Every structure is written in structure tokens, then in C-alpha cells.
Amino acid sequence: MLLLHHLENSRSQRIAWALELLGLEYEVKTYLRTPEQMAPETLKRIHPLGHAPILEDDDVIIAESGAILEYLADEYDPNQKLKPLNKLERRDYQYWLHFAEGSFMPLLVMTLLFRKIPKQPMPFFVRPIAKAISGKVISGFIEPRLRDALNLIEDHLSEKHWFAGEHLSGADMQMSFPLLALTSTLALYDYPHIERWLSSVTKDPAYQRAVAKVGEFQSF
Ligand SMILES: N[C@@H](CCC(=O)N[C@@H](CS)C(=O)NCC(=O)O)C(=O)O
Incomplete structure (x- = not known):
């Protein structure tokens, strides 16, 4: 079971x-x-x-x-619903499957943590310093990397409907969490292909059944 x-x-x-x-x-x-x-x-x-x-x-x-x-x-998966269909798709499938947790999620988690730091209990005179340091890490380190990552994803999705090619795969599932999480804090207007992909995700009947069962992701 x-x-x-x-x-x-x-x-x-x-x-x-x-x-x-x-x-x-x-x-x-x-x-x-x-x-x-x-x-x-x-x-x-x-x-x-x-x-x-x-x-x-x-x-x-x-x-x-x-x-x-x-x-x-x-x-x-005998009918290859999650798996890539050929060698070329396999390359993309593996890349995005690993990129999601290996490179992309750490940026989101770091953003979350550094945003939380100045909100923690601390002596009032320390808070502006904590805020300044956190802000510097976010703007100087995290945001440029996040932009590079989003540009890479946008370029890829301008050529492929799904992450591994023309059919949905496990790579889309891995990438769905960080991208859905991002939409709760960042407007993705500048990334029309990511928006198009997100709309394909939320229209997928299996995705909708999953959400009905375990609930929708709320915010990051
Ligand atoms: N790389 C792991 C990350 C697992 C992870 O951090 N899960 C989060 C949920 S989104 C969690 O359990 N957080 C609660 C905690 O860290 O206490 C994966 O992809 O499964």
C-alpha cells in the first residue's frame, strides 16, 4: 500500500x-x-x-x-507518464529534476529566512542593523541569482511546452513547487512562458485531483 x-x-x-x-x-x-x-x-x-x-x-x-x-x-510507470520518452528529453528531465531542489529551492529558502531575520525578537537598536544586513544579502546575493534562474527557465520554456519537452514529466512536478511558491510573492508578468507553463500545470486534471486531495499551496 x-x-x-x-x-x-x-x-x-x-x-x-x-x-x-x-x-x-x-x-x-x-x-x-x-x-x-x-x-x-x-x-x-x-x-x-x-x-x-x-x-x-x-x-x-x-x-x-x-x-x-x-x-x-x-x-x-509502465506507460512512461513520468519518465522522459527519449535520450534528448532525458537530458532535460534530469537537469530540471535536480535543478529544482539543488539550485532553485535554496534561493527561495534563503529569501524566506533572511526576510524573517529582522522580524525576530531582538533589542530595538539591533533591528536596523539586522534589517540592513538581511536586505544586503537579499539584494546583493539572492536576487541576482534568482533573476538568472528565472531567465534560464523562461528561455527553456520559450522552446519547450513542458520541462522535458512536449509531454509532462516528473521534471514538471519537481519544478512546480518552487514556481508556484514564487507566484505567491513575485508577479511573473515578465516571464510569459513561465506563466503559460503554470497555467498548463493548474489545468492538468491529475494536478487538480491532487490539489483536491492534499490542498493548494498557500504562500511561501
Ligand atoms: N529536498 C527535500 C526538502 C524537504 C523539505 O525541506 N520539506 C519541507 C516541506 S516543504 C519540510 O518538511 N519542512 C519542515 C521543516 O523543515 O521542519 C525534498 O525535496 O523532499
């Missing part, structure tokens, strides 16, 4: 999308975030890091969304 350990408002949505696309039967166990927005300690009983998503397949436990997508593609 497939069991998706799902943390509310999180990356686990992409795994529900994959499970729906493959037409698999699965159950969802939903965990609520703590007041600090962390995963609850109970998730550590399933995997030592206690991060979502985690997929349980009888006695197999898999963490890391990219690894889960690869597992589903290896074990449950």
Missing part, C-alpha cells in the same frame, strides 16, 4: 500530483505545521530528518521528492 506522508502547505503536493497522474491508489497522512512553521516531531518517526514528503510503500520508506519521483517512475 502506498502512503504519502504529507505536510500541509508543502512540497508533498508534487508527489500527490505524480500519484494521481499514474492512477495509483494511495493514502495520505496529513501533518500540521508547528506554530514556528516546522514539521512536527512525529514525522521523524517515519524518517530521521522528519521532512516532507515521505513515501511509504509497504516496507520501503523514501524521502526527498526527487528520489520519490524517480522511485515511482522506476516502479510504477
Whole structure:
């Protein structure tokens, strides 16, 4: 039996999308975030890091969304719904599958953390300094890299309908979380191909079924 350990408002949505696309039967166990927005300690009983998503397949436990997508593609994808169809698609599939968590998500997580720093409790005279340092890191380090990443994605999607080519794949699932998360804080008007791709994502029937089951991502 497939069991998706799902943390509310999180990356686990992409795994529900994959499970729906493959037409698999699965159950969802939903965990609520703590007041600090962390995963609850109970998730550590399933995997030592206690991060979502985690997929349980009888006695197999898999963490890391990219690894889960690869597992589903290896074990449950005889009709190549998640997998790339040819060698060329495979190159793009692998690149974007890894880029999503390896290069893109760290920029979003850093932005979130540096935005939070000046809001933490601290002596009043330290706050302007914390604000200035955080602002400098965001504008000097993170934002230029984020722009480069968005330009790279926009260029790619100006030539391909989906990340791996002309058909939906696990690479789109991996890229969906950071791009959906970004739309909650940044208008993507300057990136019409990313907007077009996001609209294809949200219209996908399997995506809609997944959202109906595990909820829509709210904000980052
Ligand atoms: N690279 C991992 C990241 C896992 C991760 O950080 N998940 C977040 C949810 S979006 C989480 O569990 N956060 C709660 C916490 O860190 O306490 C993946 O793609 O699965």
C-alpha cells in the first residue's frame, strides 16, 4: 500500500500530483505545521530528518521528492507518464529534476529566512542593523541569482511546452513547487512562458485531483 506522508502547505503536493497522474491508489497522512512553521516531531518517526514528503510503500520508506519521483517512475510507470520518452528529453528531465531542489529551492529558502531575520525578537537598536544586513544579502546575493534562474527557465520554456519537452514529466512536478511558491510573492508578468507553463500545470486534471486531495499551496 502506498502512503504519502504529507505536510500541509508543502512540497508533498508534487508527489500527490505524480500519484494521481499514474492512477495509483494511495493514502495520505496529513501533518500540521508547528506554530514556528516546522514539521512536527512525529514525522521523524517515519524518517530521521522528519521532512516532507515521505513515501511509504509497504516496507520501503523514501524521502526527498526527487528520489520519490524517480522511485515511482522506476516502479510504477509502465506507460512512461513520468519518465522522459527519449535520450534528448532525458537530458532535460534530469537537469530540471535536480535543478529544482539543488539550485532553485535554496534561493527561495534563503529569501524566506533572511526576510524573517529582522522580524525576530531582538533589542530595538539591533533591528536596523539586522534589517540592513538581511536586505544586503537579499539584494546583493539572492536576487541576482534568482533573476538568472528565472531567465534560464523562461528561455527553456520559450522552446519547450513542458520541462522535458512536449509531454509532462516528473521534471514538471519537481519544478512546480518552487514556481508556484514564487507566484505567491513575485508577479511573473515578465516571464510569459513561465506563466503559460503554470497555467498548463493548474489545468492538468491529475494536478487538480491532487490539489483536491492534499490542498493548494498557500504562500511561501
Ligand atoms: N529536498 C527535500 C526538502 C524537504 C523539505 O525541506 N520539506 C519541507 C516541506 S516543504 C519540510 O518538511 N519542512 C519542515 C521543516 O523543515 O521542519 C525534498 O525535496 O523532499
